[in-house]
Amino acid sequence: MKDIKRKGARSTKDIPDFILKQLNNGEIETANLVEWLAVNQIVLLENILKQLNRFRYFEPVLIAVNNLKKQTVNTINEVIGTELLKQSILNDDTDLITNISTHESDLVRCWATYSIGRNEKLKIEDMLEQIQFFAADTHFGVREISWLAVRPAIMRNLNQSLEILLKWTFNDNENIRRFATESIRPRGVWCEHIAALKQKPELGLSILNSLKADPSKYVQDSVGNWLNDASKTRPDFVIDLCKRWKVESSVKETTYIIKKALRTIEK
Structure with missing residues (x-):
């Protein structure tokens, strides 16, 4: 059972050893960004593959990680997910993706998002349909990585993606509605900018209009940003x-969005 009450440490040095061990074993979710950054993904990968009786995949994935020019939490996350996708294809191992997609560890579920975002066989409509499961995840990290994983594909298929994401703005789940704007932010965070939306933001107007009075502050923040x-x-x-x-x-929801939207202009 997920420990949703745990707040997590304020700094890496304050994370109890037993918590860090559980995190690196994939037994619990990270409680905050400090813990998310503290997890050793290589140790986690080794433990998960042993648990899944697939340790034979460890070496090729490790080689890919070691070949990274710049190792960050996000680049390591992406490479592990991409390489696990390759191993699942090479070994006709569809159960692997299923296992990591529903794993207790949020970082392991993050790996699974790249099995979608880096799957060249998927059309954009299928990719977005599959990523919605992760867009609705209860963990902040999985939600963030889910849009990062498919953003390159969204950029390559922008007009079609905008049509699909407009439908998401009517979803009952606030996390899915938030994905509709966060995934297509013109500048975004930790990702390549979308030049078309920087120069012609009118392309996203239907989505923005649909969410201009959204009741969720989570969505409001995304629209404002x-x-x-x-x-x-x-x-x-x-x-x-x-x-x-x-x-x-x-209404107050739109007023809040407008304030966030104009913060740079009004400096």
Whole structure:
């Protein structure tokens, strides 16, 4: 059972040894970003593959990690997920992806997102359909990695992705609605910018309009950040849209979004 009450340590040195051991064994989820960054993914990988009786995959994955020019939590995460996808294909081992997709460890589930995002056989509609499971995950880390994993494919298929993601804005799950904007932020965080949306944010207008009064602060923050991104290249678009929203939607949710959207412009 997931320990949803645990707050986690404020610094790496304060993480109890027994907690770190459980994290590296994949027995529990990380409770915060400090723990997420503290997990040794190589140790975790070794332990998980042993538990799944697939330790033969460890060496090729480790080689790929060691070949990284820059090792960060995110690059290691991506390479492990991508290499596990390769091993599942080479060995016709579909159970491997199923096992890591539903694993107790949030970082292991993060690996699974790349088995979708780096699967060249998937069309964009199938990729987004499969990633929605992770977009709805209860863990913050899995939700963030889920959009990072498919963002390159979204960029390559932007118009079709925008049509699909518009439908997500009507989903009952706030995490899925938030994915619809966070995955296509013009600048984003820890990822390549989307040049088309930086220059022509009007492309995302249907999604923005759909969420302009969303009841979830999680979604509101994403919409506000999206517009703040856009304001750095197209301040005219953001100013005009916010003026229109003030008239069309004079509710506290929209007011909050507008404030976040204009924060760079009003500095």
